[in-house]
Amino acid sequence: MTFTVFRLMQYHQKLDAQLRAERARRWPDVFRIQKLKRLKLAVKDRLAHSAAKTFGKRLRLRKI
Numbered sequence: 001m002t003f004t005v006f007r008l009m010q011y012h013q014k015l016d017a018q019l020r021a022e023r024a025r026r027w028p029d030v031f032r033i034q035k036l037k038r039l040k041l042a043v044k045d046r047l048a049h050s051a052a053k054t055f056g057k058r059l060r061l062r063k064i
Contacts, residue, residue: 008047015040 019036022028 002050005047005050008043008050012040012043012047015043 015036019033019040022033022036
């Protein structure tokens with residue numbers, strides 16, 4: 001695992017925690033939730049691109 005991939009994974013986890021915290025609020029900010037979702041998806045796309053470069057097209061990311 002490269003340092004860049006490690007940092008992207010950390011950032012993805014941080015965004016996920018912020019998203020869960022925002023949803024748990026009594027009056028969640030819909031615009032902040034949308035922004036966090038977009039950022040999280042962008043990070044996921046970069047991770048998938050890095051995995052495709054490293055392992056080729058054979059690797060597909062699966063939901064857990």
